[in-house]
Amino acid sequence: MTSTVAILVAATLIPLGYVGWATLSIGWSRAYHLVVRPRVGELLFNTAALVVIAVPLCVVIGVGVAWLVERTDLPGRALWRPLFVAPLAIPAFVNSYAWVGVLPSMHGLSAGVLVSTLSYFPFMYLPVAATLRRLDPAVEESARALGSDTAGVFFRVVLPQLRLAILGGGLLIGVHLLAEFGAFAMLRFDTFTVAIFQQFQVTFDGAAGSMLAGVLVLLCLALLLAEALARGHARFASIGAGVPRAMTPIHLGRNTIPAQAGLVALAVLALGVPVWTIMRWLWIGGAQVWVLNDIGMAVGQTVGLATAAAVLTTVLAFPVAWVAVRSRGVLARSVEGANYVTSSLPGIVTALALVTVAIHVARPLYQSVALIVFAYVLLFMPQALVNIRAGLAQVPPSLEEASRSLGSSPTTTFLRVTLRLTAPAAAAGAALVFVSVATELTATLLLAPTGIRTLSMQFWSFSSELDYAAAAPYALALVVLAIPVTLVLLRQSLKVAAL
Amino acid sequence: MTTTILDVKGLAKSFHGNAVLHDIDLDLPSGTTTAVLGSSGCGKTTLLRLIAGFETPDGGTITIAGRQVASPGSAVAPHRRGVGYVAQDGALFPHLTVGQNIAYGLRGNARSEVRARVAELLETVSLDASYASRRPHQLSGGQQQRVALARALARHPVLMLLDEPFSALDTGLRASTRKAVAGLLAAAGVTTLLVTHDQEEALSIADQVAVMHDGRFTQVGSPQRVYRQPTDRFTAEFLGDCISLPCTVASGVADCTLGRIPVQGSAPEGPATLVLRPEQLVATVVSDSERLDGVGTVIAIEFLGHDVLLTIDPAGDTAPLIVRQHSLSPPPIDAKVRIEVVGNGIVLT
Numbered sequence: 001m002t003s004t005v006a007i008l009v010a011a012t013l014i015p016l017g018y019v020g021w022a023t024l025s026i027g028w029s030r031a032y033h034l035v036v037r038p039r040v041g042e043l044l045f046n047t048a049a050l051v052v053i054a055v056p057l058c059v060v061i062g063v064g065v066a067w068l069v070e071r072t073d074l075p076g077r078a079l080w081r082p083l084f085v086a087p088l089a090i091p092a093f094v095n096s097y098a099w100v101g102v103l104p105s106m107h108g109l110s111a112g113v114l115v116s117t118l119s120y121f122p123f124m125y126l127p128v129a130a131t132l133r134r135l136d137p138a139v140e141e142s143a144r145a146l147g148s149d150t151a152g153v154f155f156r157v158v159l160p161q162l163r164l165a166i167l168g169g170g171l172l173i174g175v176h177l178l179a180e181f182g183a184f185a186m187l188r189f190d191t192f193t194v195a196i197f198q199q200f201q202v203t204f205d206g207a208a209g210s211m212l213a214g215v216l217v218l219l220c221l222a223l224l225l226a227e228a229l230a231r232g233h234a235r236f237a238s239i240g241a242g243v244p245r246a247m248t249p250i251h252l253g254r255n256t257i258p259a260q261a262g263l264v265a266l267a268v269l270a271l272g273v274p275v276w277t278i279m280r281w282l283w284i285g286g287a288q289v290w291v292l293n294d295i296g297m298a299v300g301q302t303v304g305l306a307t308a309a310a311v312l313t314t315v316l317a318f319p320v321a322w323v324a325v326r327s328r329g330v331l332a333r334s335v336e337g338a339n340y341v342t343s344s345l346p347g348i349v350t351a352l353a354l355v356t357v358a359i360h361v362a363r364p365l366y367q368s369v370a371l372i373v374f375a376y377v378l379l380f381m382p383q384a385l386v387n388i389r390a391g392l393a394q395v396p397p398s399l400e401e402a403s404r405s406l407g408s409s410p411t412t413t414f415l416r417v418t419l420r421l422t423a424p425a426a427a428a429g430a431a432l433v434f435v436s437v438a439t440e441l442t443a444t445l446l447l448a449p450t451g452i453r454t455l456s457m458q459f460w461s462f463s464s465e466l467d468y469a470a471a472a473p474y475a476l477a478l479v480v481l482a483i484p485v486t487l488v489l490l491r492q493s494l495k496v497a498a499l
Numbered sequence: 500m501t502t503t504i505l506d507v508k509g510l511a512k513s514f515h516g517n518a519v520l521h522d523i524d525l526d527l528p529s530g531t532t533t534a535v536l537g538s539s540g541c542g543k544t545t546l547l548r549l550i551a552g553f554e555t556p557d558g559g560t561i562t563i564a565g566r567q568v569a570s571p572g573s574a575v576a577p578h579r580r581g582v583g584y585v586a587q588d589g590a591l592f593p594h595l596t597v598g599q600n601i602a603y604g605l606r607g608n609a610r611s612e613v614r615a616r617v618a619e620l621l622e623t624v625s626l627d628a629s630y631a632s633r634r635p636h637q638l639s640g641g642q643q644q645r646v647a648l649a650r651a652l653a654r655h656p657v658l659m660l661l662d663e664p665f666s667a668l669d670t671g672l673r674a675s676t677r678k679a680v681a682g683l684l685a686a687a688g689v690t691t692l693l694v695t696h697d698q699e700e701a702l703s704i705a706d707q708v709a710v711m712h713d714g715r716f717t718q719v720g721s722p723q724r725v726y727r728q729p730t731d732r733f734t735a736e737f738l739g740d741c742i743s744l745p746c747t748v749a750s751g752v753a754d755c756t757l758g759r760i761p762v763q764g765s766a767p768e769g770p771a772t773l774v775l776r777p778e779q780l781v782a783t784v785v786s787d788s789e790r791l792d793g794v795g796t797v798i799a800i801e802f803l804g805h806d807v808l809l810t811i812d813p814a815g816d817t818a819p820l821i822v823r824q825h826s827l828s829p830p831p832i833d834a835k836v837r838i839e840v841v842g843n844g845i846v847l848t
Binding site: 144147160161 | 595
């Protein structure tokens, strides 16, 4: 098992290795010229501006919505709570397509900020809402008794306790912003990922693309470092064993109507626009856009690829999670570290790395289904891992020891106790991987063998040809496929609150 | 002449149609400590939260230091009531150091003043000044509780509310923390209302004990009074073990299995129930030769360290009695004992 884990950890280092190898083989002076040039400066500005503007916007929206929904007496909170997770069911590139359909002139930084904020704020909303539900109301009541009003309690007591959730959500959003290709390409907004993709289409395995990928990887590492520094050694676990009391909701009074109006506006922008656009194109396209053969084929291939990747990823994640949870030492720490870094690397870097490795080392794998599934495993292993680790952590070793003392062999114990108890978490992880694969665009475009036409590929080729009506059925299929993921995420965040 | 710091009149509260508090009246004289004693779910925490301002009453009024802070129509917000509040587990702000926690309510003062006050408060609660830079999770339960108290004392509250402040601590720590807290609250002269389910805690710390049952006070009085002269069966049984014997009262004396026992206060004549505390009974071994009336047999012994509980089967058809006495050379099982009663009994009808 140890060797399996070691091989998997090594495999996750392929993207980083590729960047290092490319830099070395190009040579320092040429690499320097490829990196220090106006085009890179422009991309750097765009990408940095996107992160610097969109992430704080997501913080404001995500924290604001979570606070309104979890802490106030706003009417309809039970309805709003799941609704603001729903934007996660709409892939960012579908969201771009929707906005371009409404405002065809939209492009550049402002458009990129708008679409990505609307697509990614739930990544902030979910952890913040879960943390808010878990905070000990007695702490806030103590602050009230010490003379703070509602605003004082929020800024001096609640917000500081949300720091870890905000940093975690911010990192996730930042990573998505760096990795997103489709949404920004459609808005004619050039970030590093968009430029790398275009470079790849022009020169295939070119030095310029590799160097851009190198800069992108450095940006990712900078993001990780910034988050780690901001987090420091913070530990905000609730102390003491007080009985959690139900929170008394804060009375909004005359602020109810503005708050409600704000939530309605956000829902219209984040959900109304994409749903309305898809429906409108479907209406305009009529019956002729439903080319059932093509759609059926795309659904079949997408589900096939996603199922294969989800099953393989989950099975492979088991030993890795086991090592991470149950053992201490170099291997466990390198699992943690490798997982932490690769989870933040953009899909395009992984895809480029695999193309290069396949061409130079394993030619027969190039343009094969095996290679694309392997790419999915590398890309989405962290999602499966997070879930299975959480599940395994719920199985105390004493349960396994009890099973052993009752005469079960290690294998039987694993099957009857460990696996049984971890199964729900593993299933949730597999569902997440399935949906991520089904809606993946960037790596799929780079690695798909001839003959493979997934939903996202079909959607992309139609919308690139500006045939928005023909793309609509695929957009709808992508959204429908992604609905389970939002349900899984919502349930997980509610479960965290119940702990 | 003592002034009243807290004056609660006719307080009522219900949640979702379930009445939790009925018609509560309570007076807290300045500088005293009052304990509200009741089992969990009796409404005592709700009473505390109403006084702190975290809930609003459905009926009745709350007056703190002469200012009416709550009535069904209007309520002063918790941060404007000038009360100190210590939650069950201290509820320290996990993101702030001990010093910052204590300084939380001192906004608007000069930094040097705040620092001096924090140092002074740490000293008050017997913590070293070096604790100021620690994090709450680096403290033990008792230390957290003392920091929470220092934090609440920082603003010189006129009234201190303690919600089961010692229940999260383990037994040894509980007694010592209780003693320390009682001492420093008395020294600071702060009027205190404490909510607890622990009889020993309420009796030892308070000047006044209010026993609560199903959202009503069954009795309010000094610890000695509620223990020695309970006015109803619930109060009597909630404050300690009871021995109940059928008796007949005539001219201030109850006649029962254990003989003729003087009764406290005025009791109506006729058949009644006599209630005694186990420590009022003393069992003395008698030799077989001097068998008299009122002799019983020891049928079980429970050793509790400093005390023993003897289960004694009195002659006749009375149910076995429990006698608590010190554990030095207790009578053996099957010994014949004579039971004497010390002090007066209480008659409940």
